[in-house]
Amino acid sequence: MNDPEIPANEVTPESVFLRRRFFMKASIWAGSTLATAGLYRAFSPRSDVKNTGAAISTIPETMPQIPLGANDKPNTFSEIAGYNNYYEFSTDKYEVAAKARNFVTNHWSLEVGGLVQKPRTFGLEDLLKMDAIERTYRFRCVEGWSMVIPWVGFPLSRLLAMVEPMSQATHVAFETYYDIKQMPESPYAGIDLPYVEGLRLDEAMHPLTLMATGLYGKTLPNQNGAPVRLVVPWKYGFKSIKSVVKITLTDRQPPTTWNLAGPEEYGFYSNVNPTVNHPRWSQARERRIGEGGMRETLMFNGYAEQVAHLYAGMDLRRNF
Numbered sequence: 001m002n003d004p005e006i007p008a009n010e011v012t013p014e015s016v017f018l019r020r021r022f023f024m025k026a027s028i029w030a031g032s033t034l035a036t037a038g039l040y041r042a043f044s045p046r047s048d049v050k051n052t053g054a055a056i057s058t059i060p061e062t063m064p065q066i067p068l069g070a071n072d073k074p075n076t077f078s079e080i081a082g083y084n085n086y087y088e089f090s091t092d093k094y095e096v097a098a099k100a101r102n103f104v105t106n107h108w109s110l111e112v113g114g115l116v117q118k119p120r121t122f123g124l125e126d127l128l129k130m131d132a133i134e135r136t137y138r139f140r141c142v143e144g145w146s147m148v149i150p151w152v153g154f155p156l157s158r159l160l161a162m163v164e165p166m167s168q169a170t171h172v173a174f175e176t177y178y179d180i181k182q183m184p185e186s187p188y189a190g191i192d193l194p195y196v197e198g199l200r201l202d203e204a205m206h207p208l209t210l211m212a213t214g215l216y217g218k219t220l221p222n223q224n225g226a227p228v229r230l231v232v233p234w235k236y237g238f239k240s241i242k243s244v245v246k247i248t249l250t251d252r253q254p255p256t257t258w259n260l261a262g263p264e265e266y267g268f269y270s271n272v273n274p275t276v277n278h279p280r281w282s283q284a285r286e287r288r289i290g291e292g293g294m295r296e297t298l299m300f301n302g303y304a305e306q307v308a309h310l311y312a313g314m315d316l317r318r319n320f
Contacts (some may be wrong), residue, residue, distance in 0.1 A: 001199070011224075014139070014303070018268050022030075025113075025291075027308060032105045033180065035043060035065070038247035041128070042111075043254045048082075048097075048098070049077070049078050049081040049082045049097050049221070049223075051077045051081070051216055051218050051221075052218075053214060053218030053219035053220065053223055054130050054218060054219045054285070055218055056128070056152050056214045056217060056218060056219060057132065057211065058133055058134050058152060058217075059131045059132065059133060060133075061134070061135070061182075063207050065135075066208075066303065066306065067146065068136060068138070068302075069302070072138060072148050073148065074136055074149065074150050075148055075149065075288075075289055075290055076251075076290070077215075077291050078222075079147065079289050080149055080215060080216075080224065081097060081215075081221045081223060081224060082094070082097055083289055084096040084097060084223040084224060084235065085141065085188070085238070086100065086187070086223055086225070086242060087189035087191060087216070088176075088178065088183040088185075088186045088189060088193060088195070089103075089185060089186075090182055091159050091186055091189065091190070096223045097222075097223040098219070098313070099185065099203065100221075100222040100223045101222065102182075103181065103182055103222040105124070105224070105226050105227045105243070105293075106124075107123075107124070107207065107221070108123065108124035108126070108127075108227050108228070108245075109121050109122065109123055109245065110122045110127065110228060110244060110245060110246070110247065111245065111246045111247070112159065112160075112162075112163050112247045112248075112250035113163070113171070113247075113249075114169070114247075114248035114250050115165060115166040115168055115169035115250060115251060116163040116164055116165055116166060116169070116249050116251040117163070117164035117165075117166060118162070118163050118164050119163060120162065120163055122159075124227055124228075125165070126212060127211075127213060127218075127227070128258040130154040130158065130159075130211075131154060131269040132151050132152050132153060132154055132213060132214070133153070133154065133155075134150060134151070134217070135150075135151050135210060136148060136149065136150045136151070136234060137149055137151060137208075137231060137233040138231065138301050138302055138303075139231075139237055139240075140236060140237060140272050140286060140297070140299075140301045141236060141237040141238075141277060142236040142238060142266075142270075142283075144281060144283070144285070144286050144287060145279070145286060145287050145288070145289055146286045146287070146288050146289070147288065147289050149210045149215055150215060150216055150217075151210060151214070151215050151231055152212065152213060152214035152215060152216075152217060152218075153210045153211050153212035153213050153214065153228075153231065154210070154211055154213070155207055155209065155211070155231070156204050156205070156209045156210065156211050157204070157205045157207065157209070159211060159247075160172070160204060160205060160249075163249075164213060164289070165201065165249050168251045169201055169250065169251060170198075170201055170250070170251050170252070171198055171199065171200055171249070171250050171251070171252060171253055171254055172198060172201055172247060172249055172250075172254075173196065173197075173198045173201050173246075173247070173248040173249075173250055173254035174196065174197045174198065174205040174230060174241045174244055174246070174247055174248075175194055175195070175196050175241075175244070175245060175246040175248075176194050176196070176241050176242055176244060176245065177194070177242050177243040177244075177245045177249075178193045178194035178195070190261075191258070191261050192256055192257065192260065192261070195241060195242075195257045196241075196255055196257050197238075197239055197241040197254075197256050197257065198253065198254035198256050198268070199232065199239075200253075200310075201249070202310060203232070203310060205210045206306075206307065207230075207260065207304050208233055208234070208303060208307065209230070209231070209232050210230070210231040210232075210233075210308060211212045211228055211229070211230060211231075211244075211251075212225070212228070212229050212230070212231045213227065213228050219295070221293045224242070225240075225241075225242030225243050226243065227243070228243070228244055229241065229242045229243060229244060230244060233301055233303055234271060234272060234300040234301045234302075234303040234306075234307045235269070235270050235271055235272060235301075235302075236271075236272060238257075238258055238266070238270065239256075240269050253268060254299060256268060258270075264279060265278060265279050265280070267319065268319075269311075269316075269320060270299035270309070270320070271300055271316065272297065272298035272299070272300055272320075273299060273300075273316055273320065274296070274298070274299060275299075275316075275317070276316070276320050277318055283313055284296070284297055285297055285298055
């Protein structure tokens with residue numbers, strides 16, 4: 001049977017058709033942003049989050065500690081563990097902790113491969129045996145809120161050195177764990193899953209870049225990315241991918257989840273830069289969770305002295 005002819009003026013333009021998913025996602029983000037704005041006005045940490053993880057023994061830090069400002073007091077555990085971005089569980093930052101409570105991370109494995117001499121799969125026991133250090137970092141989210149978090153973990157460079165990157169490797173790709181059975185609300189996240197991220201190799205090898213296995217001296221809570229997550233303190237929080245199961249060294253820039261979802265809004269680099277606004281809000285100021293007022297956003301989240309050289313000669317408005 002022949003299909004009836006559809007009038008030309010009723011045919012959806014191809015460009016609109018191809019962008020339909022982005023429009024749908026944008027509506028989800030907008031709703032999430034409005035909800036976040038409301039939460040700013042009346043922030044009250046969840047009272048049901050407890051630091052029940054296993055204690056992690058640490059060794060003395062060999063890298064000089066970067067001093068935080070006088071106003072950079074660490075957030076409380078309940079603030080850090082009770083207000084989370086983890087879309088696989090919920091887009092409501094207050095609900096993530098409850099909905100991730102039964103997330104099973106036993107028998108975890110982290111596959112590291114690609115352009116390396118010695119590909120290897122690390123078990124959770126291997127990761128927790130890595131000599132851990134404690135570092136307190138500013139943590140800045142793209143929506144305009146921030147925290148100061150006492151992470152426990154080890155430099156990513158240590159892990160990469162064990163697999164011996166090949167000379168042609170230029171970038172590092174990351175992939176998070178994804179299981180719809182454990183994350184039943186994930187179809188409503190508004191982003192494609194599993195979540196993926198990436199760094200240049202020199203960013204990944206920088207001594208500030210951390211693989212976190214805990215915070216406040218104990219193993220990571222589920223809602224904060226258990227059992228192992230990336231922390232890149234001079235970039236917006238979404239670059240610090242949670243619950244990592246795969247790391248791949250490659251010779252090209254890897255895809256990243258938010259850049260795929262909205263390339264006009266989220267660049268590959270995603271360095272904290274108060275001079276470059278997000279299309280829907282300013283990045284010039286931020287609200288520290290637990291505080292009532294706003295504060296000026298620091299270039300590279302306050303780590304410019306340590307990392308600005310990585311981007312020498314680059315147009316940071318174009319390479320946002």
